[in-house]
Amino acid sequence: MSLALHGQFLSIERELNQSHLERPDVVRSLLVALLARQHVILLGPPGTGKSRLVRDLCQRIVGRFFEWQLTRMSTPEEIFGPISLQGLQQDRYRRIATGKLPEAEIAYLDETFKASSAILNTLLAAMNERIFFNDGQAIPMPLEMLVGASNELPEDREELGALWDRFLIRHVVDYVKDPASFAALLQAPAHPAAQTTITLSDLKAAQQAVETVDVLGVLPLLGQLRTELAKLGVIASDRRWRQSVGIVQANAWMNGHTVADAGDVTILQHVLWDEPDQRLAVAKAVLTLISPFDQEAQDILDDAKDVYIKAVGAPPDAENDAHQYEAILQASQLLNTAGKRLGAIAKKAREAGKSTAQIRENMAQVQAWHHDIMVNHLGMKEEIEV
Ligand SMILES: Nc1ncnc2c1ncn2[C@@H]1O[C@H](COP(=O)(O)OP(=O)(O)OP(=O)(O)O)[C@@H](O)[C@H]1O
Ligand SMILES: [Mg+2]
Incomplete structure (x- = not known):
């Protein structure tokens, strides 16, 4: 494990926790998602600092960042780029993706569940396969992590269920509770001084290190957890279980471990619930077992x-x-x-x-x-x- 690289991630975590009150789990999840190339959804009322947290993290990653607020009227052009007029003259239907999602390493989509069906299918492929079809050509995307935010869960699970399932890590955020955090929130500087940055090649190196974390010892725990959660009626898809392994590896790496231990598995409390009212029961089951x-x-x-x-x-x-x-x-x-x-x-x-x-x-x-x-x-x- 490169100590310098690990130290940089810990510094970013510390800096974000200094200016974002009562968000330690969310901050950890965002870093873990970045390390495991996964996606995070933040659910919460307006003004809970969701946008600022994601921006503050992105400022520290030297790469291309795409941010957009979706509305029901949003068109594919807004997200994937306009159709090239020059291309049209040659009977091609090619998008100019410069500065748009297909070229971004990190993306933040506010009001994610407002995505219309015109956007949805392309978005689903982008998140899962990291492929963008442009004029019939499959273009690989550099996307490391997509963060979604929404004030509410999608009502229409029929249409948006596949999108919801692609957010491996899920957090519900609320207004700060502790009066001391509230006081700190009022005084938090708008632009905190300390800013550790990491380059994309640092990120790649860290992702490779994460993949070498030994998780064999904790895999039986995941089996037990699956049984316990089934008793509560909580069923996660096999895709989510498979991807959970990467999340545990990334969390172990953040914890300075080359061999994952039971404590590193606790992050799965933010992965294994499906309905918000299952959150407490899932967290309890995870902690009780682990x-x-x-x-x-x-x-x-x-x-x-x-x-x-x-x-x-x-x-x-x-x-x-x-x-x-x-x-x-x-x-x-x-x-x-x-x-x-x-x-x-x-x-x-x-x-x-x-x-x-x-x-x-x-x-x-x-x-x-x-x-x-x-x-x-x-x-x-x-x-x-x-
Ligand atoms: N937990 C928190 N810690 C520090 N600052 C916070 C916190 N919650 C809210 N804030 C403050 O509130 C401001 C507004 O938050 P922001 O716009 O990021 O909210 P949001 O959750 O994205 O809202 P919306 O759902 O309307 O987009 C932030 O810039 C920050 O100053
Ligand atoms: Mg916002």
């Missing part, structure tokens, strides 16, 4: 987050000061307990010879919330012991 201790720690973190946000986000209640004080005090006690429970899980994980990194990360987060409540909301000054 790292039961992490799953338990995640549940505690989720509950603690609710407690914290509710406590610090409540509007001041002048009428009932005592009541509010009590609510905050109770939140502080709950967070204290959550911290202790995480400590106990870390101990169990350690005794079982499992990694405690994620659990300790969750514990640090819960302690930070507890500390914030004690110092900033209950006015305690001394060091807090949790």
